């Protein structure tokens with residue numbers, strides 16, 4: 001069997017987000033504890049916002065529960081003291097009965113309060129999750145368009161909406177458990193200290209070892225996660241390549257299925273071996289923890305016996321001490337575990353606040369200034385633009401004037417900056433340097449919605465809107481009633497009329513294969529729908545970015561005729577490599593490596609025998 005490696009697993013770098021786990025894995029208990037207040041505060045604030053009543057109820061129940069526990073323990077001392085009196089048994093029993101009833105009532109109350117806390121937490125968790133999810137979705141939806149080009153921000157959105165929300169939901173439980181454990185422990189320690197302060201020391205001894213073992217085991221789990229994270233990611237990439245629809249045709253045609261399966265199996269076996277190794281090491285650590293804990297508990301009881309022996313602790317009090325030791329031990333172990341869990345989820349919980357802050361910074365600002373409804377002149381002055389995280393500008397030092405009603409063609413080689421320039425002209429992307437004016441309004445200072453209202457875009461890779469065919473066309477003007485003359489024009493000019501006629505339910509056909517009666521379209525059919533959507537939007541500025549790349553010759557001719565026929569009502573920015581179609585454009589702008597290298601009419605540029613002439617002649621030769 002060949003050892004298939006489509007990805008160089010051993011050389012893949014651990015992603016940035018996973019590195020936070022290394023920090024958690026190497027942290028000591030004190031560092032873990034320092035992470036707790038901020039997580040508990042974040043969760044508390046989210047809970048308070050989600051439901052004040054439930055949050056307040058949870059806190060009150062926890063405090064009452066602690067008070068009842070302490071009270072119960074103190075009352076137990078009375079029971080023991082009554083039982084251990086120097087008198088006949090029936091008398092001792094009857095003397096202890098009233099306090100015994102109090103102890104039983106305290107135990108019952110504690111059980112009831114614990115259930116109530118669980119019930120409140122069960123209602124609070126989904127409420128917090130819902131409110132956090134709503135905040136994340138709203139924040140991510142309201143950012144400016146350019147934010148979607150920023151890979152780091154996109155990664156933050158992705159992680160805050162998956163890992164972040166999960167961590168918040170689980171931290172609600174951890175925070176409740178931590179508070180519960182702290183309250184129980186405080187109750188036991190307070191009760192012990194009231195009886196005899198030396199007992200408080202005894203309690204700490206007994207609980208420490210078990211807590212150490214549980215923290216150590218979870219550290220092992222985290223190192224294991226770091227060791228295997230790139231292999232897990234590779235496995236999921238391979239699984240996707242082996243099963244996802246978007247790879248299906250090439251997967252079959254390239255006869256890749258068995259290779260992918262073999263790689264998937266090899267990775268799965270490798271990870272399974274690591275899991276087994278981890279399970280073995282964890283079991284050993286837990287065993288060691290139990291052993292040390294046993295010694296700790298023995299030491300605690302030893303101290304108790306010593307106190308009894310020396311007569312410095314009455315027998316009745318010692319009985320209560322045993323109960324307090326057990327309660328505190330369980331509470332301290334739970335406490336350490338939850339501290340560890342909270343520290344572990346801290347980086348993910350923190351994503352929530354980070355996303356909200358970052359999204360607020362990137363939110364489309366409202367300036368109150370309105371873009372002109374139908375600009376007569378669009379003027380770019382020394383415009384430059386670099387994509388987020390890129391040093392090299394995609395567009396540099398562009399000066400350009402466009403007049404209403406013109407068809408402007410942007411031409412040039414792949415990557416020369418045509419699409420980017422079209423987005424700058426239409427105010428979809430903000431200029432990094434220089435200015436874009438629509439009449440006398442600086443587009444950067446106008447409310448983005450008022451700018452977008454004036455623009456229709458036929459994108460290079462149009463969105464395949466998963467809705468009915470009719471709505472996929474109407475979506476840019478859903479306030480208008482169809483059918484009207486404009487609707488028919490959009491359908492016939494784009495050739496979408498033929499697409500609708502061929503669909504099983506016509507315009508009502510759902511364009512998504514996720515639904516049983518849904519339908520997918522061919523590339524050219526999707527493009528016709530996108531062109532119809534662009535024309536139907538009837539905006540004063542239309543950007544058509546490679547609108548006919550997937551169209552047949554007849555449909556292409558129809559579309560270009562329609563774009564040219566828009567007349568003085570519409571300014572059209574046409575990005576295309578089909579130079580035969582730009583001959584009739586009013587103005588041709590030739591781009592090379594982000595700069596405008598030539599501009600003019602076809603005749604003028606062709607006669608100049610420069611860059612445009614070369615591009616044009618190369619294509620024309622192929623037809624001659």
Ligand SMILES: Nc1ncnc2c1ncn2[C@@H]1O[C@H](COP(=O)(O)OP(=O)(O)OP(=O)(O)O)[C@@H](O)[C@H]1O
Nearest residue numbers: 149387390394412413414415416417418419420421
């Ligand atoms: N989202 C992005 N992030 C980073 N760089 C980008 C992004 N989109 C485009 N670029 C870069 O910006 C430059 C201009 O790209 P643009 O898409 O404007 O070119 P184009 O002329 O429209 O190309 P094509 O003819 O291939 O469509 C290219 O170097 C490209 O690699």
